[in-house]
Amino acid sequence: MEGHQRNLYLYDRFNARVVGVSVDDVTTLKYWAKDLDITFPLLSNVTGFLGADFGVVPSPEIKGYPVFSRRTVIIDKKGIIRYVKDGSPDFKDILLFLKKLNQEGGKP
Amino acid sequence: MRRNVWVLLCFVLVVMMLSACATTERAQKPYKFSQQGTVIWNDEFEFKPPPSEWKVIQVEVGGEFGFGFLRGDPGQFPSQSMFVYDEEPFGCSTKFENREEEFFKRYLWTTALNMTMRILEKQKVHVLGGEGLAVVAEGEDPIKKEKAKSKVVFGKRGDRVVAFYITQWRHIDGTYDPSAFEVFDKFVASFKFLKKSFYETL
Numbered sequence: 076m077e078g079h080q081r082n083l084y085l086y087d088r089f090n091a092r093v094v095g096v097s098v099d100d101v102t103t104l105k106y107w108a109k110d111l112d113i114t115f116p117l118l119s120n121v122t123g124f125l126g127a128d129f130g131v132v133p134s135p136e137i138k139g140y141p142v143f144s145r146r147t148v149i150i151d152k153k154g155i156i157r158y159v160k161d162g163s164p165d166f167k168d169i170l171l172f173l174k175k176l177n178q179e180g181g182k183p
Numbered sequence: 184m185r186r187n188v189w190v191l192l193c194f195v196l197v198v199m200m201l202s203a204c205a206t207t208e209r210a211q212k213p214y215k216f217s218q219q220g221t222v223i224w225n226d227e228f229e230f231k232p233p234p235s236e237w238k239v240i241q242v243e244v245g246g247e248f249g250f251g252f253l254r255g256d257p258g259q260f261p262s263q264s265m266f267v268y269d270e271e272p273f274g275c276s277t278k279f280e281n282r283e284e285e286f287f288k289r290y291l292w293t294t295a296l297n298m299t300m301r302i303l304e305k306q307k308v309h310v311l312g313g314e315g316l317a318v319v320a321e322g323e324d325p326i327k328k329e330k331a332k333s334k335v336v337f338g339k340r341g342d343r344v345v346a347f348y349i350t351q352w353r354h355i356d357g358t359y360d361p362s363a364f365e366v367f368d369k370f371v372a373s374f375k376f377l378k379k380s381f382y383e384t385l
Contacts, residue, residue, distance in 0.1 A: 077273070077274070077275055078271070080275040081271070081275045081343070084342065085382065085385060088385070110288070111275075112274070112275055112276070112285055167381055170382075170385060171385075174385055
């Protein structure tokens, strides 16, 4: 999340907006955002349905609890998913993809 | 019999050639020395190398910093000194004063300074061809009987804040060695960018 915050000015340049999704509750996310100085929106999705909708694999570490592995998804302005990658975000790869998408005119 | 020896010899030669190839690949280093004796790191950074007792350290995947140098110091555990160049230091702000606060919130945890930490010095400096901020901090962990002293120098690369930092860990009764900080200062003063960063080229 900190990496996304650092790149906000570049996301702006490429007409992109970032949203974080977590299964933590709102209070926890508020505290967390304040502590890390995060200014972009964080969505609290305690039931984890968004994770399931985006096909994120539940973490094998905590069975029976809606904890999902990390996944980065880029959606274009038409609502089409254009980029999906699991694991820690590859910020350089994300920025290059957003730049390309912006040049194509398919603003995310 | 003679043919078998010949085949065996060919086999040994092929294995030796393959081993040599593998060794060359493994031994590939991210740095080389210039004719002036400076280090060229990944064709991107140039700096004066520290004395030979400082060993190169590098984080390749998921690391918290890029590369640096580590030295084991005499004395009780955990006597050692480490300094690094960090392209993505903790925090997000592009203003040094704010970044320093953000940085120390998390850096303390990684240095074991978190029990009792205090800022000893904070001053504007000239670094990387522009304005920067140098901060010296110290802290102890009375439970583990350890202490550490850090100096962090924030500078700019394009729009983004980068940082150099040194941490020296000691047993709580140990004394700090200022020579490591002098080596660090020389490293920082000599550090140059040889090309634009990825972010500057976007």
